[in-house]
Amino acid sequence: MSKGLKVITMAFISVFFVVFTFAMFATNSMAAGDAAKGDKIFKANCVVCHGDKGDGxxxxxxxxxxxxxxxxxxxxMKGIDDARLHKSIVEGRPGTPMVGFGKTLKPADIDDVIAYVKTFLKK
Ligand code: HEC
Known part of the structure; x- marks a missing residue:
């Protein structure tokens, strides 16, 4: 392999790794949600029914x-995984007072409030 080709190959590999690492980080932080932000969203939208202690x-x-x-x-909370939390918060629970928040909350807000809801179990 010529020296020029080696340099180009190395440059390609470096760029690939930077992009790859960034993509991993970005998707991860998006999916995880921020419980601190979720706290505020919960207080504004959910406390009236679920209570500030999350005990319903x-x-x-x-x-x-x-x-x-x-x-x-x-x-x-048994069997209520992330996918179900997401569906119930976005669409609500038909036939119950639990309304859907898909129209009032942004997707990032939903992820944040899910992260917050999950903190109640660990307390
Ligand atoms: C008007 C009252 C009310 C409000 C406001 C409310 N909920 Fe609910 N929520 C309920 C009721 C009632 C249930 C029980 C539904 C059932 O048993 O299927 C419930 C159930 C849930 C569940 C469990 C769903 C499942 O799959 O079993 C989650 C998660 C939830 N609420 C999250 C939230 C979040 C997050 C908010 C705020 C963004 C919120 N709720 C606002 C009344 C409310």
Whole structure:
């Protein structure tokens, strides 16, 4: 291989790695959501029903059927993975007071509030 070709090959490989690393980082931080931002979104949109402790005892929850999900309960949250959290928050739960937020919240806000909802289980 000529020296010029080697330099070009190395340059290509370097650029590839920079782009690759950046892409990994970007997709990762997008999917993960920011729980600190989610906290604010939760307080503005969800506390009335789910409560500030996430236990489903918000001021509007009394007598609600079905009751708002208790995010602190491993039993209540069993089997509710990220995909289901996403679907329920975007589309709501038909036939229940849980409305969809797909029209009122931005996709990034939804990711952030999902990250926040998940912190209740670890507390
Ligand atoms: C008007 C009251 C109300 C508001 C406001 C509300 N929820 Fe709910 N939420 C409910 C009720 C009631 C349920 C239980 C639905 C069921 O049992 O299927 C529920 C269920 C859920 C679930 C569990 C869904 C599932 O798949 O089982 C999640 C997650 C959730 N809410 C997140 C949120 C988030 C995030 C917000 C704010 C962006 C929010 N909720 C706002 C009443 C509310």
């Amino acid at each position: 005892k918000g001021p509007a929850a009394a007598g609600m059927t079905p009751p708002p999900r208790n995010f602190t309960s491993p039993t209540d």
